[in-house]
Amino acid sequence: xxxxxxxxxxxxxxxxxxxxxxxxxxxxxxxxxxxxxxxxxxxxxxxxxxxxxxxxxxxxxxxxxxxxxxxxxxxxxxxxxxxxxxxxxxxxxxxxxxxxxxxxxxxxxxxxxxxxxxxxxxxxxxxxxxxxxxxxxxxxxxxxxxxxxxxxxxxxxxxxxxxxxxxxxxxxxxxxxxxxxxxxxxxxxxxxxxxxxxxxxxxxxxxxxxxxxxxxxxxxxxxxxxxxxxxxxxxxxxxxxxxxxxxxxxxxxxxxxxxxxxxxxxxxxxxxxxxxxxxxxxxxxxxxxxxxxxxxxxxxxxxxxxxxxxxxxx
Amino acid sequence: xxxxxxxxxxxxxxxxxxxxxxxxxxxxxxxxxxxxxxxxxxxxxxxxxxxxxxxxxxxxxxxxxxxxxxxxxxxxxxxxxxxxxxxxxxxxxxxxxxxxxxxxxxxxxxxxxxxxxxxxxxxxxxxxxxxxxxxxxxxxxxxxxxxxxxxxxxxxxxxxxxxxxxxxxxxxxxxxxxxxxxxxxxxxxxxxxxxxxxxxxxxxxxxxxxxxxxxxxxxxxxxxxxxxxxxxxxxxxxxxxxxxxxxxxxxxxxxxxxxxxxxxxxxxxxxxxxxxxxxxxxxxxxxxxxxxxxxxxxxxxxxxxxxxxxxxxxxxxxxxxxxxxxxx
Amino acid sequence: xxxxxxxxxxxxxxxxxxxxxxxxxxxxxxxxxxxxxxxxxxxxxxxxxxxxxxxxxxxxxxxxxxxxxxxxxxxxxxxxxxxxxxxxxxxxxxxxxxxxxxxxxxxxxxxxxxxxxxxxxxxxxxxxxxxxxxxxxxxxxxxxxxxxxxxxxxxxxxxxxxxxxxxxxxxxxxxxxxxxxxxxxxxxxxxxxxxxxxxxxxxxxxxxxxxxxxxxxxxxxxxxxxxxxxxxxxxxxxxxxxxxxxxxxxxxxxxxxxxxxxxxxx
Numbered sequence: 006x007x008x009x010x011x012x013x014x015x016x017x018x019x020x021x022x023x024x025x026x027x028x029x030x031x032x033x034x035x036x037x038x039x040x041x042x043x044x045x046x047x048x049x050x051x052x053x054x055x056x057x058x059x060x061x062x063x064x065x066x067x068x069x070x071x072x073x074x075x076x077x078x079x080x081x082x083x084x085x086x087x088x089x090x091x092x093x094x095x096x097x098x099x100x101x102x103x104x105x106x107x108x109x110x111x112x113x114x115x116x117x118x119x120x121x122x123x124x125x126x127x128x129x130x131x132x133x134x135x136x137x138x139x140x141x142x143x144x145x146x147x148x149x150x151x152x153x154x155x156x157x158x159x160x161x162x163x164x165x166x167x168x169x170x171x172x173x174x175x176x177x178x179x180x181x182x183x184x185x186x187x188x189x190x191x192x193x194x195x196x197x198x199x200x201x202x203x204x205x206x207x208x209x210x211x212x213x214x215x216x217x218x219x220x221x222x223x224x225x226x227x228x229x230x231x232x233x234x235x236x237x238x239x240x241x242x243x244x245x246x247x248x249x250x251x252x253x254x255x256x257x258x259x260x261x262x263x264x265x266x267x268x269x270x271x272x273x274x275x276x277x278x279x280x281x282x283x284x285x286x287x288x289x290x291x292x293x294x295x296x297x298x299x300x301x302x303x304x305x306x307x308x309x310x311x312x313x314x315x316x317x318x319x
Numbered sequence: 320x321x322x323x324x325x326x327x328x329x330x331x332x333x334x335x336x337x338x339x340x341x342x343x344x345x346x347x348x349x350x351x352x353x354x355x356x357x358x359x360x361x362x363x364x365x366x367x368x369x370x371x372x373x374x375x376x377x378x379x380x381x382x383x384x385x386x387x388x389x390x391x392x393x394x395x396x397x398x399x400x401x402x403x404x405x406x407x408x409x410x411x412x413x414x415x416x417x418x419x420x421x422x423x424x425x426x427x428x429x430x431x432x433x434x435x436x437x438x439x440x441x442x443x444x445x446x447x448x449x450x451x452x453x454x455x456x457x458x459x460x461x462x463x464x465x466x467x468x469x470x471x472x473x474x475x476x477x478x479x480x481x482x483x484x485x486x487x488x489x490x491x492x493x494x495x496x497x498x499x500x501x502x503x504x505x506x507x508x509x510x511x512x513x514x515x516x517x518x519x520x521x522x523x524x525x526x527x528x529x530x531x532x533x534x535x536x537x538x539x540x541x542x543x544x545x546x547x548x549x550x551x552x553x554x555x556x557x558x559x560x561x562x563x564x565x566x567x568x569x570x571x572x573x574x575x576x577x578x579x580x581x582x583x584x585x586x587x588x589x590x591x592x593x594x595x596x597x598x599x600x601x602x603x604x605x606x607x608x609x610x611x612x613x614x615x616x617x618x619x620x621x622x623x624x625x626x627x628x629x630x631x632x633x634x635x636x637x638x639x640x641x642x643x644x645x646x647x
Numbered sequence: 648x649x650x651x652x653x654x655x656x657x658x659x660x661x662x663x664x665x666x667x668x669x670x671x672x673x674x675x676x677x678x679x680x681x682x683x684x685x686x687x688x689x690x691x692x693x694x695x696x697x698x699x700x701x702x703x704x705x706x707x708x709x710x711x712x713x714x715x716x717x718x719x720x721x722x723x724x725x726x727x728x729x730x731x732x733x734x735x736x737x738x739x740x741x742x743x744x745x746x747x748x749x750x751x752x753x754x755x756x757x758x759x760x761x762x763x764x765x766x767x768x769x770x771x772x773x774x775x776x777x778x779x780x781x782x783x784x785x786x787x788x789x790x791x792x793x794x795x796x797x798x799x800x801x802x803x804x805x806x807x808x809x810x811x812x813x814x815x816x817x818x819x820x821x822x823x824x825x826x827x828x829x830x831x832x833x834x835x836x837x838x839x840x841x842x843x844x845x846x847x848x849x850x851x852x853x854x855x856x857x858x859x860x861x862x863x864x865x866x867x868x869x870x871x872x873x874x875x876x877x878x879x880x881x882x883x884x885x886x887x888x889x890x891x892x893x894x895x896x897x898x899x900x901x902x903x904x905x906x907x908x909x910x911x912x913x
Contacts, residue, residue: 224412
């Protein structure tokens with residue numbers, strides 16, 4: 006297991022590195038003068054030249070990459086153009102909000118999706134199974150921002166059940182959770198569908214296996230068989246998928262933060278794009294991408310650990 | 320059966336099971352009757368597809384969703400399993416009835432430790448966790464797994480096939496059953512392991528005194544292990560009796576052929592192994608009359624029109640054949 | 648489900664193609680006196696904050712959505728085929744390199760990719776196409792690679808090579824026809840994703856520039872004025888829901904029909 010963990014972690018690091026290289030190379034490959042685009046049409050040539058030097062855009066690509074890596078490793082992601090603070094600080098301030106949103110989204114999708122998938126597998130072919138299937142496909146199809154806006158419209162604006170703006174009062178957990186409900190539901194709903202489908206398929210596969218038949222032959226209750234024997238196996242591929250789902254939810258979080266006017270990394274990036282705060286944009290992209298790679302790594306390692314066959318033979 | 324013999328622990332009477340498939344109605348078991356003697360070992364022999372597994376599933380009440388019992392009864396210690404409620408049936412399983420399945424490689428849950436699985440099946444005994452673990456370790460020692468306490472924490476994939484099968488036997492005996500059903504327990508094992516497992520079963524049966532229903536297509540093993548034997552062909556029991564009767568005075572033509580063709584019996588070197596000509600009948604489109612007629616070398620006219628009922632060809636020796644006699 | 652999907656898809660396509668016929672309103676003409684009208688006979692979906700007919704805007708927005716879907720899917724497919732076959736058929740080092748690049752590309756959450764790219768090139772339809780292609784390319788390339796790898800050692804390929812067929816012939820004539828089937832199914836199931844990315848980017852203002860209508864920008868306008876009137880927001884979301892559900896249902900049914908191996912039911 007240790008060997009696998011090291012290998013997998015090493016791979017994650019390499020992929021992150023390559024991704025960052027791609028990010029920087031984009032600046033060079035894409036035609037046009039980044040300074041012009043980023044500073045807008047009103048900037049004078051002197052300003053652009055100054056910008057280029059400051060951002061290091063006039064150096065050869067390789068040097069840029071090396072410099073960038075050097076800085077990333079020491080935690081320096083550049084300086085926020087607007088506030089003159091380190092980008093890392095700006096991003097780090099907003100990160101907890103986004104993390105809370107994503108975490109809650111995962112809670113929703115697991116809490117709703119896993120039981121739904123289990124139920125559908127046990128009652129395969131029933132009306133509820135078919136309805137659940139249709140529902141799963143539908144929530145996967147519809148984009149999360151549409152769900153976000155419609156739920157804002159229905160539950161906030163029209164019915165007034167939930168607040169429309171913000172993350173709630175600082176320090177007041179209940180209020181913050183209250184503000185989390187709609188946005189996290191919008192973020193997580195699509196994955197309710199995904200999880201339900203995967204859990205259903207995994208469960209059906211496991212329930213057909215010989216050892217389940219044997220457990221039945223020993224008179225174990227259906228509840229024990231479903232949750233202790235079958236689900237424990239079926240949950241393993243689900244964990245892996247959830248890791249990938251987080252990347253999806255990061256995208257969803259951006260929209261949710263904008264729609265519900267919540268603070269977070271998504272809103273930060275969006276505002277920065279609008280105000281041409283290039284270092285913040287790049288810094289935030291680096292952080293979120295790194296976070297995503299970390300999540301998929303964690304998911305793979307957890308899945309490997311959950312299956313004793315994998316855990317001990319690696 | 321002798322008048323003063325104790326009631327059989329399992330008495331199957333006239334059991335028929337059909338399956339609804341895309342090809343039509345498959346009549347997998349037809350009017351099957353057999354008795355498993357209390358405290359004895361009954362062997363059930365037959366080729367693949369003869370219905371042995373279906374019979375086991377019916378006894379356990381685990382027939383597949385597309386199957387149904389269309390007639391007959393399965394009396395376990397007097398109570399009819401066919402008519403039983405699911406709750407009562409579940410209460411029997413793992414308590415008075417237990418099973419050893421054919422394939423040890425897939426019979427155990429791969430993500431739960433052996434200890435967890437062995438203690439889980441003791442859930443209705445009311446014993447504490449420590450007691451259950453102690454019993455499990457004890458049983459592992461009985462089936463000759465070395466260092467049982469430590470091995471309880473291990474997972475199935477850390478055991479060889481032969482050891483896994485022994486674990487399954489240990490689990491089946493943990494239940495202290497009245498009837499142990501062994502569904503081809505040695506088919507997936509090589510010859511040396513087979514000998515070990517059979518000897519183990521003999522010892523344990525003598526020690527615990529449970530009845531055993533032993534299914535196999537390996538005639539030599541059945542001859543060595545069992546007291547009573549039933550022979551199945553294409554969904555019917557064609558002959559049953561003591562192991563002596565069957566192996567020395569087989570009455571039904573199929574049983575005779577089966578014994579003749581057993582590679583273990585061949586004395587002289589030969590190029591062509593004997594076999595029974597013809598093929599298994601299609602269970603969805605059964606012929607009229609005797610099920611074995613098409614491949615039988617002793618059939619008469621009556622065999623084509625009338626399916627033979629079981630009749631006594633010797634004391635305690637029954638065969639479903641028009642022409643069979645008890646004499647060799 | 649398939650029938651419903653087909654109906655929805657046809658509605659979307661029909662609406663987009665015949666936008667001018669179905670609605671006589673000019674989607675970008677202002678009529679500020681008529682702002683925020685609720686749906687009625689005159690304006691089937693009502694009007695937006697500048698008095699523009701929403702139904703007409705939605706229909707024209709469909710053109711953008713479908714055009715992006717068509718163009719980016721074809722480019723993604725072409726790119727995926729080239730890279731996938733190169734990875735599957737070529738030398739190991741090329742395979743490892745391409746896999747590494749594709750995995751790195753996949754590690755960007757799509758929105759982040761969109762935001763980063765648009766920061767550099769500015770918002771435009773071309774940017775949208777670029778983002779979509781980059782987002783869907785890795786999954787196509789992976790599937791093509793997997794299929795190519797498994798076919799690489801198939802008998803008919805080996806015999807073709809033994810007879811001296813050049814690489815292009817082996818790939819184009821022997822391998823390609825065998826992998827195109829599952830690939831097309833994958834493509835049809837990805838169309839909702841493409842529509843989502845386009846709408847999402849337009850919603851964030853990273854796509855087509857106003858006043859050209861795109862479903863995402865209609866939705867954004869609706870969102871901005873959600874307290875004035877709910878109708879523009881509803882009108883913006885509706886075609887997105889119809890299109891994504893329609894294509895998804897259709898794609899699922901196609902997959903169940905044509906590739907039972909991908910079936911999720913045992």
